[in-house]
Amino acid sequence: MAKEVMERKASDNKYLHKDFHNIMNLGIEYIHEKYSEESVREYLVQFASAYYAPLKRSIIDKGLIAVKEHYEKIYAAEEASEAISFFYTEDELMINVDKCPAVTHMQNSNISPSELYHELTKTVNETICENTPFSYELIAYDSETGASTERFYRK
Amino acid sequence: MISCTEFIPAYSELFKYIEQKGGEDAVLEYWEHISRNGINQLRDLVEEHGIRGCYLYWSHTLNEEAADFTMTLDEEKDEFEIIMHYCPSKGRLLEIDHIEPYHNYCKHCDVLYRRVLESLGYKYFYDMSECDKARCRLKVTR
Numbered sequence: 001m002a003k004e005v006m007e008r009k010a011s012d013n014k015y016l017h018k019d020f021h022n023i024m025n026l027g028i029e030y031i032h033e034k035y036s037e038e039s040v041r042e043y044l045v046q047f048a049s050a051y052y053a054p055l056k057r058s059i060i061d062k063g064l065i066a067v068k069e070h071y072e073k074i075y076a077a078e079e080a081s082e083a084i085s086f087f088y089t090e091d092e093l094m095i096n097v098d099k100c101p102a103v104t105h106m107q108n109s110n111i112s113p114s115e116l117y118h119e120l121t122k123t124v125n126e127t128i129c130e131n132t133p134f135s136y137e138l139i140a141y142d143s144e145t146g147a148s149t150e151r152f153y154r155k
Numbered sequence: 156m157i158s159c160t161e162f163i164p165a166y167s168e169l170f171k172y173i174e175q176k177g178g179e180d181a182v183l184e185y186w187e188h189i190s191r192n193g194i195n196q197l198r199d200l201v202e203e204h205g206i207r208g209c210y211l212y213w214s215h216t217l218n219e220e221a222a223d224f225t226m227t228l229d230e231e232k233d234e235f236e237i238i239m240h241y242c243p244s245k246g247r248l249l250e251i252d253h254i255e256p257y258h259n260y261c262k263h264c265d266v267l268y269r270r271v272l273e274s275l276g277y278k279y280f281y282d283m284s285e286c287d288k289a290r291c292r293l294k295v296t297r
Contacts (some may be wrong), residue, residue, distance in 0.1 A: 003227065003228065003229045003231075004227070004228040005225065005227050006210075006214060006224075006225070006226045006227075007224070007225045007226075008217065008218065008223065008224055009223050010222065010223045011221075012218075012221070012239060013218050013219070013220075013221040014221060015160060015219075015220065015221040015243065016221045017159055017162075017216065018159050019159075019216070019219075019240050020159040020162035020163075020166075021159050021161070021162075022193070023166070023189065023193050024157060024162055024165060024166075026188075026189060026192060027165075027166070027169050027185075027236075030185060030188055031169075031172075031173075031250065032214075034156065034185075035176060037174070041186070043168070043172040044174075046168060046171075046172055047165050047168040047169070047172075048255050049162070050164075050168060050249075050253070051161070051164045051165070051168065051254055053252060053253055054287075056280065066161035069173070071194075072279060074156070074160065077158055077160045078158055078159065078160070097156075100156055100183070101156070101161065102156050102157075102158075102159070105159075117262050120156060120157050121156055121264060139161035145156070151173075152182060
């Protein structure tokens with residue numbers, strides 16, 4: 001049996017490890033079961049406040065176009081640009097997601113999304129809008145597919 | 156949606172949150188939960204292929220994570236080794252200048268994989284001494 005060696009540079013591959021969606025879901029379920037539903041939201045507020053601080057600043061500086069650019073970027077990274085569409089004006093941004101790439105990946109892995117999985121959308125976007133001139137509402141969410149209709153709007 | 160490309164900071168912040176709720180023991184308990192429920196592919200592959208299962212598992216994950224590594228499988232010696240020249244997870248955390256990584260972030264790699272591999276009869280060595288530079292080394296033997 002020969003020795004096998006694999007060498008890779010970071011630039012050899014695209015960074016896209018969709019199994020992270022499964023681990024994220026497991027984390028949400030764990031917090032829900034071990035602590036509480038409110039703890040899931042508390043964790044997501046803490047995460048979003050810290051990680052999306054630059055996006056929040058960008059929303060204050062540039063307006064809702066910053067949100068649109070953010071979602072265009074992450075859906076492109078997920079190779080799912082066709083799943084999202086936007087209706088944008090300076091005062092309102094409507095986002096329609098036909099099929100969430102995270103939920104699709106979990107289904108392909110035979111994993112059922114947590115009953116609180118929608119909080120990754122709702123709580124995160126509400127937190128991103130806090131202390132900005134804008135508000136957010138999750139108008140519709142289909143837990144089977146992760147399809148959603150979302151609205152960001154000027155207060 | 157939080158993209159899988161944003162998962163690492165979400166994971167690091169989750170460790171911080173759990174530590175706030177229950178201290179370091181609670182974080183360890185969470186890692187053990189992930190080890191039992193989140194990395195079944197590693198267990199399945201090693202059960203089916205022996206030490207080659209490690210090579211198959213990390214070939215998949217490290218390429219998708221765009222890691223900078225050298226991985227060696229020596230089935231004659233029953234040895235498997237990863238030399239991580241630049242860890243994509245810790246590297247990302249170090250590159251994000253507006254959040255502080257969880258203070259013991261790299262330890263999860265020790266706990267998660269050790270629990271699986273030792274339960275299957277393997278020895279697991281993990282050198283975290285250069286984790287602050289996003290470098291580490293792990294070795295699995297019989």
